[in-house]
Each structure stands twice: as structure tokens, then as C-alpha cells.
Amino acid sequence: MTVFYFAGALFLLANVVVALARVLRGPTAADRMLSGELMGTTAVAVLLLLYGATGIEAIIDVALVFAILAAMAVVTFVRRTWPEDPAVDNEREQT
Amino acid sequence: MHPAEALFDALLLLSMVVLAWQGVHARNMFRAVVSFMMFGLLTAVAWVRLEAPDIALAEAALGAGLTGALLLATLGRLKPERRGARLQRAAKLSMLPWLALGLAGTMTLLAVTLALPAPGLGERVLSAMPEAGVDSPVTAVLLNFRAWDTLLEIAVMLLAVIAIWSLGQDVLASTSRLPAPSLPALVRLLFPLLVLSTFYLLWRGGHGPGGAFPAGALLAAGLVLALLAGARVPERMTGAPLRCALAAGLLAFIIIAVGVMAEGGVFFAYPPRHAPMLIAIVEIAAGLSIGVMLTALFLGGEPTDTQGGST
Numbered sequence: 001m002t003v004f005y006f007a008g009a010l011f012l013l014a015n016v017v018v019a020l021a022r023v024l025r026g027p028t029a030a031d032r033m034l035s036g037e038l039m040g041t042t043a044v045a046v047l048l049l050l051y052g053a054t055g056i057e058a059i060i061d062v063a064l065v066f067a068i069l070a071a072m073a074v075v076t077f078v079r080r081t082w083p084e085d086p087a088v089d090n091e092r093e094q095t
Numbered sequence: 096m097h098p099a100e101a102l103f104d105a106l107l108l109l110s111m112v113v114l115a116w117q118g119v120h121a122r123n124m125f126r127a128v129v130s131f132m133m134f135g136l137l138t139a140v141a142w143v144r145l146e147a148p149d150i151a152l153a154e155a156a157l158g159a160g161l162t163g164a165l166l167l168a169t170l171g172r173l174k175p176e177r178r179g180a181r182l183q184r185a186a187k188l189s190m191l192p193w194l195a196l197g198l199a200g201t202m203t204l205l206a207v208t209l210a211l212p213a214p215g216l217g218e219r220v221l222s223a224m225p226e227a228g229v230d231s232p233v234t235a236v237l238l239n240f241r242a243w244d245t246l247l248e249i250a251v252m253l254l255a256v257i258a259i260w261s262l263g264q265d266v267l268a269s270t271s272r273l274p275a276p277s278l279p280a281l282v283r284l285l286f287p288l289l290v291l292s293t294f295y296l297l298w299r300g301g302h303g304p305g306g307a308f309p310a311g312a313l314l315a316a317g318l319v320l321a322l323l324a325g326a327r328v329p330e331r332m333t334g335a336p337l338r339c340a341l342a343a344g345l346l347a348f349i350i351i352a353v354g355v356m357a358e359g360g361v362f363f364a365y366p367p368r369h370a371p372m373l374i375a376i377v378e379i380a381a382g383l384s385i386g387v388m389l390t391a392l393f394l395g396g397e398p399t400d401t402q403g404g405s406t
Contacts, residue, residue, distance in 0.1 A: 016110060058148030075278065079323045
């Protein structure tokens with residue numbers, strides 16, 4: 001059973017790597033932020049699988065904290081960082 | 096160790112190195128900030144893999160909550176031409192010397208770790224646990240055996256707030272971005288959950304991973320969310336009440352540290368029969384105070400300009 005949990009966690013971590021590629025490529029700030037959020041959600045799932053594999057109960061608390069704080073980054077992003085005019089998206093790169 | 100387990104660790108490590116590299120060398124600031132936040136996420140998973148859930152919890156609460164919010168808000172305040180600016184000097188440095196430096200640093204750390212006395216202080220902590228007043232060894236070290244360190248950490252946080260507040264006014268009013276009509280509803284949903292989790296972690300600190308720092312970070316996340324949704328610090332709270340809340344943790348800590356001298360004559364030597372209660376008081380006061388201090392850091396200045404509204 002432990003092997004199953006680790007195989008699942010490994011698969012999800014591979015998804016994180018794919019999301020990482022989107023964080024690096026962009027092209028806009030919103031793309032990066034959203035793939036960051038996706039990584040956060042995946043990390044919650046990875047943590048719960050790791051709990052299944054190890055049985056350390058505190059891991060659930062870590063997952064809880066990540067899940068409850070997931071909105072934090074995206075709310076700050078929308079309220080503080082996101083450009084007022086999408087046409088002048090300063091994060092766009094010439095790649 | 097099963098191959099899937101080893102592969103998981105290898106992939107985790109590789110992603111962390113890539114993200115750390117991006118965090119320092121990314122071509123634009125936003126990319127660097129997102130990379131840093133994701134690095135924090137994977138660091139928490141790495142701590143879990145190292146069976147250190149206490150550190151994972153602190154990393155999760157501070158990294159996912161306040162650090163990201165502070166960095167993103169700072170990015171929003173920078174002038175547009177600086178936000179997209181390439182970090183010219185950093186980008187020009189080639190990768191090779193950094194790789195060598197990193198390798199040398201890791202080797203040194205490894206050598207130092209191997210040279211340390213093998214069981215460390217763990218055994219001494221465990222043998223002193225019956226007198227600690229709590230069941231969690233980590234909390235026992237933080238709030239009893241090495242309470243002096245924690246006291247100074249809280250003092251440093253308070254100093255940071257004072258330093259930031261002395262630089263200027265709060266910056267909330269100056270930044271209004273897109274209208275976000277659904278945000279207050281979301282915050283009304285999340286705020287009670289965050290406060291509940293704050294107290295859950297405070298309670299949990301007595302017998303497992305948890306405690307004042309992660310709990311304070313969750314409370315701060317709730318307050319910052321409320322501020323982002325348009326809430327303002329209520330007028331009757333500004334000035335003396337707010338300053339008292341900021342200093343409450345440090346004050347409670349010092350009063351108890353000096354107070355126990357009446358019984359034992361030693362600074363911070365809790366009498367064992369009162370230890371559980373004293374630690375609980377310190378933990379709650381410190382947790383709430385840390386929450387307010389972290390929110391104050393986000394405010395970026397003492398709230399003076401209040402035009403109605405309430406939290």
C-alpha cells in the first residue's frame with residue numbers, strides 16, 4: 001500500500017514539474033500565478049498521500065494550512081500586483 | 096527504500112534547485128517572486144519527507160501566507176519600469192561559479208554535521224520532558240528550555256514593526272486596483288475558518304506540531320485578507336489599543352519570566368506545577384501578538400488615515 005501512495009505522490013509531483021514549466025514560460029503574469037496556484041493544490045494532495053504512506057498526523061495539519069491559505073496569494077495578486085490595464089501587462093516577455 | 100520513494104525525493108530535489116535558481120536569477124521580478132513562493136511550497140514537502148512536521152508547518156503558514164502576500168504587494172508598489180527590469184548584473188554571472196560555491200557549501204555543511212556529537216541534545220530534552228509542562232518536545236524547547244531565544248525573536252519582530260512604521264504611513268489607501276465584488280464574500284467565508292485554525296494550532300502546540308508562530312501567521316493571513324477586501328482598521332483601535340496588542344506577547348513573556356523569579360529566583364525557571372498554565376498563557380499571548388505584528392508589517396505604516404468602515 002505504501003508503494004501505491006508513493007507512486008501517486010510521484011505522479012502528482014511530475015504534474016508539479018509540468019506546472020513549473022508554465023511558471024517559467026509565462027507569458028503573462030496571470031499564467032504564472034495560476035500555475036502557481038495549481039502547484040499549491042497539487043502539493044495538498046501530495047501531502048495527504050505522504051500522510052497515507054507515513055501515518056504522521058501532523059502532515060494533515062500542514063495540508064490544512066496550505067489549503068486554507070491558497071486564496072491568499074491570488075487575492076494579493078489581484079488586488080495589488082495585477083496591472084489596471086491588461087494591455088500594458090508589464091510582465092510580458094519577448095521570448 | 097522503494098524506487099518510487101527514491102524517485103520522488105530526486106524529483107523534489109531537482110524541482111527545488113530549479114526554483115531556487117529561478118528565484119535568484121529570473122529575468123523579471125514577478126517570475127522570481129512566484130518561483131520563490133513555489134520554492135517555499137516544495138520546501139514544506141521536503142521537511143515532511145525529512146520527518147520534521149514542525150518546520151513544515153511553520154514554512155507552510157509563513158511561506159504560503161504572509162511572505163507571498165508581502166512580496167506581491169511590494170511588487171505592486173514598484174514603478175512599472177522596475178517591475179519588468181532584467182536583473183542585468185545577476186543574469187550576466189555565469190552558472191559555473193555558483194554551482195561550485197553551492198557544492199563547496201554543501202560539502203562543508205556535511206563535514207560540520209558529521210563532526211557534531213552524534214546524538215545531539217535530543218536525549219537531554221527527552222530526559223527533561225517530565226518537568227516541561229507540555230507533551231510536545233518542540234514546544235518544550237521553544238517556550239520552556241530555551242524560552243529566552245523565543246523572547247528575543249518576538250522582540251526582534253516588534254523592532255521590525257517599529258522600524259517599518261517609522262518609515263511612513265500605511266500604504267493601503269494608495270493602492271486600489273480592479274474592482275473585486277466577490278472578494279468580501281470570500282473573506283467572510285475564510286476569516287472565521289482562519290481564526291478557528293489559529294486557535295486549533297495554538298491548542299495543538301501543547302502536544303504536537305503547532306504553536307504560536309504558525310498560529311500567528313494564520314491569524315495574520317485572515318487579517319490581511321480582510322484588509323485586501325477593503326476593511327479598514329477601526330478608528331477606536333488605532334493608537335494605544337493597537338500598540339498594546341503589538342506589545343502584548345513580549346509583555347506577557349517578560350512579566351512571566353520575571354514573575355517566576357519570586358518563586359525560584361531564576362529568570363525563566365517555571366515552577367513545574369505551574370508550567371502548563373504559564374506556557375499556555377505565553378503561547379496564546381505570543382500567538383495573537385505575532386498575528387497582529389505580521390499584519391502590521393503588511394500595513395507598512397501606522398494606520399492613521401481612517402475614513403469610516405470597520406473590520
